[in-house]
Amino acid sequence: MIEERVKPNEITLVSLVVECGFVGALQLGKQLHIYIVRSEICMSLALATALVDMYGKCEEIKNAKEVFDSVKNKDVMIWSAMNAAYARTRCTDQAFDLFVKMRDNGVTPNQVTMTTLISLCAEVGAHDMGKWVHTVIDRQVIEMDTILKTALLEMYAKCGDIDGASKLFREAKDRDIGMWNTMMAGLGMHGCGKEALELLSEIERVGVRPNDITFIGLLHACSHAGLVEEGKLMFEKMVHKFALVPKIEHYGCMVDLLGRAGHLDEAYEIIKNMPIRANAIIWSVLLAACKLHQNAVLGEIAAKQLVYLEPQNCGYNVSMSNIYVMANRWTDVARVRKAMKNKGMKKEPGLSCIEVNGYVHEFIMGDRTHPEIKKVNDMVSDMRNKLKEAGYRADTSAVLKNIDEEEKETALNYHSEKLAMAYGLISTAPGTPIRIVKNLRVCNGCHTATKLLSKIYQRGIIVRDRKRFHHFRNGTCSCGDYW
DNA sequence: CCCGGCACAC
Structure with a gap:
């Protein structure tokens, strides 16, 4: 089109730019941008917004900001697009700064903003900020449409406030299937499987039709609550009562449900008998279950599939090596680790966030860059000593076994959530619950330690890991050690 | 006929 003599009009260009953003075609998007500038087509607000959106979706923040800054009379849409760009890249501070600037410039935010x-608050687990945004919505009398209400509901659920989420859900008069699904998934995430199942009965009564996402949420909820029979029944219901064709995600949930509960052979049967070819996700779910239940035979099958399907993914190689560790096959351990070293692979670093006084602080395992790192490390020492007094012995099995014992214990002491927890303990008032969001799953050692720490420091500690919530209180965890 | 925002899984 660009090469042709006929000049594309503005509408055409907007659509093309939008499409680039949608499929993540950054190079093509950049070419369009250059073409627009060169051909002296008037850069309308619509076109500028489309470009900001495109760059945002491609996570090219610098370019998004350049276009954004070049626009004189910004409307609410372009502000929101820029905000979305920051949100996508999890630039929380920038997103909120921009929001403040937007209002300073006399532009009133709307539902989309x-x-x-x-959603950003939900993503990073910023409960206080989320609540603040909620009050802004109320104060500004921004009309709550269903999408905004769903996003709010999700924020409360993902920030560990399941009661707040339930309250919003109960008060909503315009529940669509998306909102039901959000509520069910939220309950599942908190280990409230029974409550999630009850919602299905309710949805049937009110006559809303569940969809495939509903069942992913429900199966997931069953999985986290150990409701094996109920989960199987759900799968049956989905197929026979609601005539939905199971997708690979549903099979994945079933493998997870069975595997997690220790029915590994049954889980493997599902994989062998399902009409879709297993992907990496399916095998990694099985692998996780094998690790949990110490089944090296099936674990090796799964790990081999993963290394074959995604050789570039170091996590699977790590798992593979751990499987061999479990089976005491040290030559194989050495082989996998050597292969990884040759390919220059590294484990994805653990990362934990904690919100304190309206700021989200990030900690990476072994991090020394936080401005208050010295105080944090002192607190970690204090935690370690108190744990020892309480009779805690570091479980070092989560760390690869070729480092010596002392080093392993140190690595665990500096897992990112411990740093975030230490920061939370020193920077919030006694008794305040500590909320942490981390990118990986909680390891066994940290789980045990956190239970004890909640008792030692008399704090509720709420940890959201890659998959679910753990509410630690007075020495116990809401997951009942089943996760 | 087109500039922006929600729900699932990894």
Whole structure:
């Protein structure tokens, strides 16, 4: 089109730019941008917004900001698009700064702006900020549409406030299937499987039709609550009562449900008998179950599939090596680790966030860059000593076994959530619950330690890991050690 | 006929 003599009009260009953003075609998007500038087509607000959106979706923040800054009379849409760009890249501070600037410039935020911000709070687990955004919505009398309400509901659920989420859900009069699904998934995430199942009965009564996402949420909820029979029944219901064709995600949930509960052979049967070819996700779910239940035979099958399907993914090689460790096959351990070293692979670093006084602080395992790192490390020492007094012995099995014992214990002491927890303990008032969001799953050692720490420091500690919530209180965890 | 925001899984 660009090469042709006929000049594309603005509408055409907007659509093309939008499409680039949608499929993540950054190079093509950049070419369009250059073409627009060169051909002296008037850069309308619509076109500028489309470009900001495109760059945002491609996570090219610098370019997004350049276009954004070049626009004189910004409307609410372009502000929101820029905000969404920051939100996508999890630039929480920038997103909120921009929001403040937007209001300083006399532009009133609308539902879309607020949805973006709320979703960002949900993503990073910023409960206080999320609540603040909620009050802004109320104060500004921004009309809550279903999407915004759903985003709010999700924020409360993902920030560990399941009661707040339930309250919003109960008060909503315009529940669509998306909102039901959000509520069910939220309950599942908190280990409230029974409550999630009850919602299915309710949805049937009110006559809303569940969809495939509903069942992913429900199966997931069953899985986390150990409701094996109920999960199987759900799968049956989905197929026979609601005539939905199971997708690979549903089979994945079933493998997870069975595997997690220790029915590994049954889980493997599902994989062998399902009409879809297993992907990496399916095998990694099985692998996780094998690790949990110490089944090296099936674990090796799964790990081999993963290394074959995604050779570039170091996590699977790590798992493979751990499987061999479990089976005491040290030559194989050495082989896998050597192969990884040759390919220059590294484990994805653990990362934990904690929100304190409206700021989200990030900690990476072994991190020394936080401005208050010295105080944090002192606190970690204090935690370690108190744990020892309480009779805690570091479980070092989560760390690869070729480092010596002392080093392993140190690595665990500096797992990112311990740093975030230490920061939370020193920077919030006694008794305040500590909320942490981390990118990986909680390891066994940290789980045990956190239970004890909640008792030692008399704090509720709420940890959201890659998959679910753990509410630690007075020496116990809401997951009942089943996760 | 087109500039922006929600729900699932990894």
